[in-house]
Amino acid sequence: MTDFHQSQRAMRAMRKAAMQRGVIAILDVGSSKIACLVLRFDGPEHFRDTDGIGPLAGQSAFRVIGAATTRSRGVRFGEIDAMVETERAIRTAVQAAQKMANQRVDHVIACFAGATPRSYGLAGEIDVSGEQVSEQDVARVLAACDVPDYGAGREVIHAQPVNFALDHRSGLGDPRGHVGNRLAVDMHLLTIDAAAVQNLIYCIKRCDLELAGIASSAYVSGIASLVEDEQELGAACIDMGGGATGVSVFIKKHMIFADAVRLGGDHVTSDIAKGLQVPMATAERIKTFYGGIHATGMDDREQIELAGNSGDWEKDRRQVSRAELIGIMRPRVEEILEEVRGLLDAAGFDHLPSQQIVLTGGASQIPGLDGLAARILGQNVRLGRPLRVQGLPQAATGAGFASAVGLSLFAAHPQDEWWDFEIPAERTPARSLRRAVRWFKDNW
Amino acid sequence: MRALGAASRPGPRAAPRPPAAPRRDPAPSRFIYRWNRLWLTPVFRALTRIGLPVFAVVLGLGLWLGDEGRRAEIVARYQDIKQQIQHRPEFMVSLMKIDGASPEVDAAIRSMMPVKLPASSFAIDLDALQGVIERLDAVADVKLLIRPGGVLEAKVTEREPAVLWRRASRIEMLDAEGHRVATLIARETRPDLPLIAGEGAQLVVPEALALLAAAGPILPRARGLVRVGERRWDLVLDRDQRILLPEQNPVRALERVIAIDQAEDILARDFTHLDMRSEQRPTIRLSAPALEEFRRITGHETKVKALK
Numbered sequence: 001m002t003d004f005h006q007s008q009r010a011m012r013a014m015r016k017a018a019m020q021r022g023v024i025a026i027l028d029v030g031s032s033k034i035a036c037l038v039l040r041f042d043g044p045e046h047f048r049d050t051d052g053i054g055p056l057a058g059q060s061a062f063r064v065i066g067a068a069t070t071r072s073r074g075v076r077f078g079e080i081d082a083m084v085e086t087e088r089a090i091r092t093a094v095q096a097a098q099k100m101a102n103q104r105v106d107h108v109i110a111c112f113a114g115a116t117p118r119s120y121g122l123a124g125e126i127d128v129s130g131e132q133v134s135e136q137d138v139a140r141v142l143a144a145c146d147v148p149d150y151g152a153g154r155e156v157i158h159a160q161p162v163n164f165a166l167d168h169r170s171g172l173g174d175p176r177g178h179v180g181n182r183l184a185v186d187m188h189l190l191t192i193d194a195a196a197v198q199n200l201i202y203c204i205k206r207c208d209l210e211l212a213g214i215a216s217s218a219y220v221s222g223i224a225s226l227v228e229d230e231q232e233l234g235a236a237c238i239d240m241g242g243g244a245t246g247v248s249v250f251i252k253k254h255m256i257f258a259d260a261v262r263l264g265g266d267h268v269t270s271d272i273a274k275g276l277q278v279p280m281a282t283a284e285r286i287k288t289f290y291g292g293i294h295a296t297g298m299d300d301r302e303q304i305e306l307a308g309n310s311g312d313w314e315k316d317r318r319q320v321s322r323a324e325l326i327g328i329m330r331p332r333v334e335e336i337l338e339e340v341r342g343l344l345d346a347a348g349f350d351h352l353p354s355q356q357i358v359l360t361g362g363a364s365q366i367p368g369l370d371g372l373a374a375r376i377l378g379q380n381v382r383l384g385r386p387l388r389v390q391g392l393p394q395a396a397t398g399a400g401f402a403s404a405v406g407l408s409l410f411a412a413h414p415q416d417e418w419w420d421f422e423i424p425a426e427r428t429p430a431r432s433l434r435r436a437v438r439w440f441k442d443n444w
Numbered sequence: 445m446r447a448l449g450a451a452s453r454p455g456p457r458a459a460p461r462p463p464a465a466p467r468r469d470p471a472p473s474r475f476i477y478r479w480n481r482l483w484l485t486p487v488f489r490a491l492t493r494i495g496l497p498v499f500a501v502v503l504g505l506g507l508w509l510g511d512e513g514r515r516a517e518i519v520a521r522y523q524d525i526k527q528q529i530q531h532r533p534e535f536m537v538s539l540m541k542i543d544g545a546s547p548e549v550d551a552a553i554r555s556m557m558p559v560k561l562p563a564s565s566f567a568i569d570l571d572a573l574q575g576v577i578e579r580l581d582a583v584a585d586v587k588l589l590i591r592p593g594g595v596l597e598a599k600v601t602e603r604e605p606a607v608l609w610r611r612a613s614r615i616e617m618l619d620a621e622g623h624r625v626a627t628l629i630a631r632e633t634r635p636d637l638p639l640i641a642g643e644g645a646q647l648v649v650p651e652a653l654a655l656l657a658a659a660g661p662i663l664p665r666a667r668g669l670v671r672v673g674e675r676r677w678d679l680v681l682d683r684d685q686r687i688l689l690p691e692q693n694p695v696r697a698l699e700r701v702i703a704i705d706q707a708e709d710i711l712a713r714d715f716t717h718l719d720m721r722s723e724q725r726p727t728i729r730l731s732a733p734a735l736e737e738f739r740r741i742t743g744h745e746t747k748v749k750a751l752k
Contacts, residue, residue: 070471090719094481095472104484208481 008156008419014212015303021300024212025094025105025410028404029086029112029200031075031243031266032362035396035404036093038066038101039411062412064391066101066152068093075137077262078114078217078244080199085205094207106137109411111403113217113244115196115334117157119257119347120148122187133175133183139421141185150191157197157214159418162254171252187418188256190216199274215410217403218246218258224406225360225384225399226250234352237384238340238377239402240363242266245336247343247405249352254415257347261339265363268332273330276320278306292326293333299323333366337376344377358384362400486524530566538562538594545600548626553598565590581624607649609633610641610668622649642671651694652677658695661702662711676721681711688719697723 018024019041026037039062071094074085098104124145126256128137142161150156164172166180175183197214204211222237232252239246243264249257268291271282290304298321308316349355357377359369364383374381386397396404445462472480482488509515529535538561542550556576559567570588577586577598585601605617605625617625617634622645640652652669655677662681670678670686673707677694679687689697697720704726705711710718714734719727730738 091474091477092471095477098480098484102484104481208478 002238005419008417011211011213012414012419014107014210015040015109015414018212021106023101023103023107024208025097025108026404026407026411027090027110028216028217028401028407029075029078029080029090029110029205030072030241030403031078031113031264032072032241033069033400034072034075034086034089034093035069036067036090036400036403037064037392037408038097038103038105039063039408040065040101040103041412046273056273062390063152064389064393064396064408065103066097066099067393067396068096068100069396070096072242075112076243077264078112078241078246078260079193079196080112080203083199083203086199087206090203091207094209106208106210107212107342108204108408109213109215110200110204110211111215111217111220111407112196112200113239113241113246113260113403115192116262117190117192117216117218117246117260118150118154119259120150120189120191121256122147122189123184124187125182125184128166128181128183131179132273133178133180135176135185135421138164138176138185138267138294141183142187142418145185145187146396147189150189150290153194154191154193155194155197156189158219158255158258158415160188160190160254160415161418162186162188162256163252173252188254190219190255190258192216213411213414215407216246216248216258217241217244218248218260218348219255220406220410221246221360221386221402222250222255222406223404224386225358226356228253230356230358233354234358235354235356235358236344237358237360238373240264240359240361241258241403242362245340245361245363247340249348249349249392251331251352257349259343259347261336261343263332263336263339264361265352266415267336267364268329268366271328271332272325276306276318276325277315278308280398282306285330286325287366290322290325291329291366292322293330293332293372295323295326295368299326329366330372331367333372333437334376336363337373341376354380356380356382358382360384360386360399360402362398364399373441460658484660521670527555530564535565536562536594537565537568537590537596540596540598542598542600544602545598546582546602547578549600549602552580552582553577553586553600561596562594565594568596568621582626584619605634605637606653608637608639609646612637615639616646618649620649620653622646638666639668640671641668644670644674645671647674654695655679655689655698658698659702662705665711684716685711686717688721690723700726 015024022041024039024041026035026039028035042063059136071091072086073089074080074082075089080086094105094108100260122145124141124143126137126141126144129140130137141164163170163186164175165184166172166175166178167182169180172178200214201211218239221239222231225237225239226235231253234249236247236249239248241264241267243262245261245264247257247259247261248255265287269280269283269287272278272287273280276283276286278286286304290302292299302322303319304322304325306318306320308318310316320352329374335410355378357373357380359373359381360383370381370383383399384402386402387409388397389405389408392401392405451730472593510580524558525656540554540557540561542553545553556573558569558573568590570590574588577583577588577600582602583600584603587599589597599723601623603619604622607618608628608631609616609618610631613629615628616627617637619625630641636654638656640649645652648671650667655669656663656666659679665681667682670680672678672688676691677689679689679698681687687698687701701720713729715726715728717729719729
C-alpha cells in the first residue's frame with residue numbers, strides 16, 4: 001500500500017530466507033552495550049505439540065549457539081550517534097558471536113530503544129462481503145484503517161492488529177471463518193524516526209550483513225520479561241537501559257502502547273561522576289558494586305574508597321559513604337520513574353484490569369529499586385528477568401539481556417503485522433465471477 | 445569484546461580495587477572482519493584446507509614429471525628394482541624334476557620350457573606351461589609346482605595305451621578312452637595289445653574293449669576287431685574267419701557265439717563268415733571247399749532219399 005509495506009515485506013522475505021538457511025543473528029543495539037546472539041533454527045519438527053505449552057513451545061525451535069557483547073560506542077539515548085564507532089562496535093560483537101558459533105551469519109534482526117517511538121491506535125470497519133469472514137475481508141478491514149498523519153521523517157516499525165470485532169462481538173483473535181456482517185479492527189501502530197532506522201541500516205550494510213527485521217526494544221523486552229498471564233491480563237514492561245528507558249503495555253498478548261524516556265542508567269553514572277568528581281569508568285564501577293536506592297544507618301558507616309590516579313594524594317585517597325552515593329543516585333532514579341509514570345498515565349494504564357508492572361533492563365538491577373518503583377508506579381511491581389532460552393550462556397541471562405532474548409523470541413515467532421496480509425484486490429476477475437455466480441444462484 | 449562463555453564475577457565488596465583502566469576492547473578492522481567471515485564460510489574453508497594443498501601437490505608433481513628424461517629415469521629405476529627383486533636367489537628356479545614320465549615324454553617336456561633354467565620364478569607362467577604340456581598326446585594330466593629350493597616339479601600322469609589302431613599307413617596306440625597316445629612303427633613291438641581297425645574305430649574304443657573282454661575263450665584265435673561302416677564290429681579270427689556282430693548289443697551276440705561254440709564247437713568248422721547281425725537268424729557262410737563238400741553230402745543224401 002505504502003512504501004513502509006514494501007520495505008517491511010522485503011525484510012520479512014529476508015527473514016524467511018534466513019530461517020531456511022537456519023542461522024540468524026540477533027543484534028541489540030543499546031546505549032551501554034551491544035549484544036549479539038547467533039540463533040540456529042532446528043526446524044518445525046522440533047516443536048513439541050503434545051506438551052500443551054503452546055506459546056512457549058517456540059523456544060525449542062531455536063538454540064543460541066553464539067553470544068557476545070561489547071561496550072557500546074557511539075550510541076546515545078538508544079540512537080546511533082557516531083556512525084563509524086557504532087559500526088565498529090557491531091563488527092566486534094558480530095565477529096565474537098560468529099567465532100563462538102563457529103558459523104558465519106548473513107542475516108541480522110536488530111532492535112534499539114530510542115528514536116522517540118510514538119504509538120497510534122487505529123480503527124477500521126467494513127461490511128463482510130460473504131457470509132463468512134474470509135482472508136480477503138481481513139485484508140480489507142486492515143486496509144480500511146485510516147492511517148494518521150504521523151509526519152514526514154517517521155517510519156512505521158510495528159503495525160499489529162490487536163483486536164477484531166464482528167457485529168457486537170469483540171475480542172476476537174482470529175475472525176476468519178466467523179459468520180457476521182460488520183467487521184471492525186483495532187490496530188496498534190508504532191512509528192519511529194526514519195533517520196535512526198536509516199542510520200542503523202547503513203551501519204549493518206557496512207558490516208556486510210543483511211537486515212532481516214527491525215523491532216522496538218521496548219516491545220521485545222516485554223515479550224521476554226512478561227509471563228503469559230501478565231501479557232494476557234494487562235501489564236507494563238519497563239526496560240531500563242543505559243541511555244533510554246522503554247515502556248510497553250501489553251494486554252491480551254498484544255502490545256497496545258510503547259514509548260521511551262530518554263533517560264537511563266548512564267545518567268545515573270554521569271551524576272555520580274559529576275557529584276563525586278571521578279571518571280565515568282570509576283563511577284560505573286562504584287554504581288554497580290555499591291549502588292542502592294534506600295539509605296540505612298549502616299550505609300553511613302560504610303566507606304567507599306574513590307581510588308584515582310590524578311597524582312594528587314588528597315584527591316586519590318578520598319572516601320565517601322554509601323549513603324552519599326545513594327543520595328546522588330536516588331533523585332535520578334526517581335526522576336526516571338516519574339517520567340515513566342507520566343507516560344503510563346498518558347497511555348491510560350490505570351484503566352487496564354490488571355496493572356502489573358515489570359522492571360527489567362540493566363538499570364533495574366539497582367538494589368531496592370522495586371521498593372521505590374512500588375511507591376511511584378503502583379503496588380504491583382516486580383523485577384523481571386528474560387525467559388530461559390536454550391543454549392543461552394549463564395552470563396547472558398541477566399535482566400540486561402531482556403531485549404536480546406525477546407528479539408530471539410520475536411525472530412522465532414513474529415507477531416502478525418499489517419504487511420503480512422495480502423493487499424486487498426478489489427476488482428479481480430475471479431471475484432467478480434464469483435459474484436456473478438452467486439447472483440445467478442440467488443435469482444434462479 | 446567479550447564472548448559470554450564464562451560468567452563474570454564481581455570483586456569483593458569490602459576490598460575495593462584501584463579502578464583499572466577500561467578494558468581494551470579493540471574492534472576488528474574491516475579487512476580482518478571480512479577475512480574472518482570468509483574463513484567461516486564452509487566452501488572457502490574446504491577449498492583452502494583441502495583444495496589448496498591438493499592443488500599444490502598435484503602442480504608440483506606435474507611440473508617435476510613434465511620432463512621426459514626424468515620420467516624415463518623413474519621407469520628405468522622401477523624396472524631395475526623389479527628385476528633385482530625377481531632375480532634374488534629365493535625366487536630362482538634352477539632345476540626341473542619330472543615324475544612319472546617316460547624318457548621320450550620327459551625330453552619333450554624339457555624342450556617345451558619357454559625359458560632356459562636357471563630362471564626367475566616370475567618368468568615362468570605355470571598355468572600356460574601346464575596347458576602346453578597337457579597338449580601332448582601321451583600326457584593325461586600334469587601338476588606343476590615350484591618347491592622351495594628352486595625346483596620346478598612336474599608330476600606327469602601318462603596315458604596308458606589300451607589298443608592298437610591300424611590305419612592305412614601306420615599303427616596308432618590309443619588309450620582306453622580312444623585318445624591317441626603314440627604312433628607305433630611295427631605291430632611286433634607291442635604284441636600284448638589288441639588290434640582294431642576301420643574308420644571311426646577310435647571313437648568307440650570302450651565298446652571294443654568290452655567286446656575283447658567278452659571274447660575271453662576265443663581270444664587266442666582273434667586277430668582283431670574291424671569297424672565296419674562306422675557302425676558295427678567284425679571280429680576277425682585266424683583262418684580268415686569273421687564274426688559279424690550287430691550294431692545293437694554286440695557283446696550279447698558275441699557271448700551267444702561263445703555259447704554256441706562251447707556247445708557245438710562251431711568255430712572249429714570250416715566257414716568264412718558267421719553272421720550274427722540278425723538275432724533271430726544267425727547265419728553261416730561256408731568256405732568254398734566246405735560248401736562243395738556240403739553239397740556233395742546233401743546231394744548224395746537227397747539222391748538216396750529220392751531213390752527210396
